[in-house]
Amino acid sequence: MAIIAFIGVGNMGGGMALNLVKAGHEVWAFDLSADALARVVAGGATAASSAADAAAGADAIITMLPAGHHVRAAYETDLFAAAGADAVLIDCSTIDVATAKALGEAAADRGLAMVDAPVSGGTAAADAGTLTFMVGGPAAAFAKAQPLLATMGKAVIHAGGPGMGQAAKIANNMILGATMIATAEAFVLAEKLGLDAQTFFDISSKASGQSWSMTSYCPVPGPVPTSPANRDYQGGFAAALMLKDLKLAMAAAQGAGASVPMGANAESLYQLLVNNGEGAADFSSIIKLLRG
Numbered sequence: 432m433a434i435i436a437f438i439g440v441g442n443m444g445g446g447m448a449l450n451l452v453k454a455g456h457e458v459w460a461f462d463l464s465a466d467a468l469a470r471v472v473a474g475g476a477t478a479a480s481s482a483a484d485a486a487a488g489a490d491a492i493i494t495m496l497p498a499g500h501h502v503r504a505a506y507e508t509d510l511f512a513a514a515g516a517d518a519v520l521i522d523c524s525t526i527d528v529a530t531a532k533a534l535g536e537a538a539a540d541r542g543l544a545m546v547d548a549p550v551s552g553g554t555a556a557a558d559a560g561t562l563t564f565m566v567g568g569p570a571a572a573f574a575k576a577q578p579l580l581a582t583m584g585k586a587v588i589h590a591g592g593p594g595m596g597q598a599a600k601i602a603n604n605m606i607l608g609a610t611m612i613a614t615a616e617a618f619v620l621a622e623k624l625g626l627d628a629q630t631f632f633d634i635s636s637k638a639s640g641q642s643w644s645m646t647s648y649c650p651v652p653g654p655v656p657t658s659p660a661n662r663d664y665q666g667g668f669a670a671a672l673m674l675k676d677l678k679l680a681m682a683a684a685q686g687a688g689a690s691v692p693m694g695a696n697a698e699s700l701y702q703l704l705v706n707n708g709e710g711a712a713d714f715s716s717i718i719k720l721l722r723g
Contacts, residue, residue: 432454432455432456432457433456433457433490433491433579434456434457434459434488434489434490434491435448435451435456435457435458435459435489435490435491435492435493435579436458436459436460436461436479436482436485436486436489436491436492436493437451437458437459437460437461437471437476437485437493437495438460438461438462438482438485438486438492438493438494438495438496438505438510439461439462439494439495439496439524440460440461440462440467440468440470440471440476440495441462441464441467441495442554442557443495443523443550443554443557444462444467444493444495444523444557445467445470445471445557446554446557446558446559446560447493447495447523447550447557447562447583448460448471448474448476448493449471449474449475449476449558450558450560450582450583451579451582451583452471452474452475452476453475454582456579456582457477458471458475458476458477459476459477459478459479459484459485459486459489460472460476460477460478460479460485461478461479461480461481461482461484461485481509482505482509482510482513483509483510483512483513486509486510486513486514486518487513488515489514489515489518490515490517490518490519491518491519491520491521491575491576491579492510492513492514492518492519492520492521493521493522493523493579494506494510494520494521494522494523494524495523495524496522496524497524498524498526498675499524499526499527499530499531500530501524502522502524502526502530502534503530503533503534506520506522506534506537506538507537511537511538511541511543514543516542516543518543518544519544519545519546519572519575519576519579520538520543520544520545520546521545521546521548521576521579521580522534522545522546522547522548523548523549523550523564524549525549525550525597525600525601525604525672525675525676525679526547526549526597526679527597527679527682527683528594528597528598528601528679528683529594529686531547531567531593531594531596531597532593532594534547534593535547535567535568535592535593535594536593539569539593544568544569544571544572544575544576545568545572545593546566546567546568546572546573546576546593546596547566547567547568547593547594547595547596547597548564548565548566548567548576548580548596549564549565549596549597549599549600550562550563550564550565550584550600551563551565551600551603551604552584553667553668554666554667554668555657555666555667556584556585557583560582560583560584560585561584561585562583562584562585562586563584563585563586563587563588564580564583564584564586564587564588564596565588565590565595565596565597565599565600565603566580566587566588566589566590566596567590567591567592567593567594567595567596567597567598567599568592568593568596569592569593570589573589597679598683600676601676601679601680601683602680604673604676604677604680605676605677605680605691605693605694605697607643607644607673608673608676608677608694608697608698608701608714609693609694609696609697610642610643610644611644611648611650611714611715611717612696612697612700612717612721613644614640614642614644614645614649614650615650615715615717615718615721616721617631617635617640618631618650618651618718619718619721619722628651628653628654629653629654632645632649632651632653632654632655633654636654644715648660648667648713648715649715650715650716650717650718651718658715659712659713659715659716660713660715660718664709664712664713664715664716664719665712665713666713667713667714667715668713668714669710669711669712669713669714670701670704670705670709670710670711670712670713670714670716670717671705671710671711672714673701673714674698674701674702674704674705674710677694677697677698677701678698680694680698681694681695681698700717700720701714701717703720704716704717704719704720707719707720
């Protein structure tokens with residue numbers, strides 16, 4: 432069993448860290464939130480006084496932080512220096528491709544194995560250990576990271592070199608944001624035409640309109656009992672986080688010269704939703720905006 436430093440044990444990282452504990456690993460956790468840290472300590476992790484303290488002597492260092500500048504600061508200030516020569520560094524945050532590439536190159540210059548490994552699946556999958564990991568980095572680093580990632584997820588896929596995990600994540604979430612809007616629009620249209628929501632779901636979920644947004648996160652209450660729509664859009668994947676991912680996708684598209692009109696429209700609509708005070712609600716709450 433491995434000694435693992437886990438930096439950032441909030442809504443996503445907390446469930447991930449606890450799955451490592453359940454698998455028998457020794458997890459040293461650090462978070463600026465005392466409540467988040469207390470949750471994982473109650474589940475069997477050990478609290479560290481700092482990120483550097485958690486990383487000292489660890490076989491693996493995992494980070495799950497809010498944004499690129501947080502990740503860069505954590506590695507450049509503490510983690511690169513604290514990491515042992517044989518440790519594998521795994522960043523599971525969703526950040527910009529450029530920062531992920533730069534950190535991967537900086538790790539390689541220091542002789543360290545590092546991967547960017549953003550996740551898909553939300554808090555429920557983090558708690559259940561059924562996340563999907565999209566992993567960028569050298570093949571040797573991926574081989575070291577894969578067994579630990581498999582403990583926290585149902586699928587671990589090597590996407591290519593440094594930064595390619597982030598590229599896959601933001602492209603995937605651009606699809607997700609756009610399809611959720613299209614799904615919500617369809618339910619609003621069906622409603623206004625007098626079609627029962629459950630009946631429409633029964634038809635479209637088995638027809639060409641089927642998507643993950645419909646069958647896993649249906650934006651209206653009833654058809655999918657586990658979707659956040661049944662909890663007044665609480666929990667799940669926050670609209671503010673979807674907006675963050677769409678902004679990352681738009682920045683990457685601009686840099687790459689890619690045409691993404693649907694993604695751009697999705698970003699605009701989620702910006703309106705967040706401006707309306709729904710940033711903490713699940714992203715399927717976009718249906719509220721579409722209803723006017």
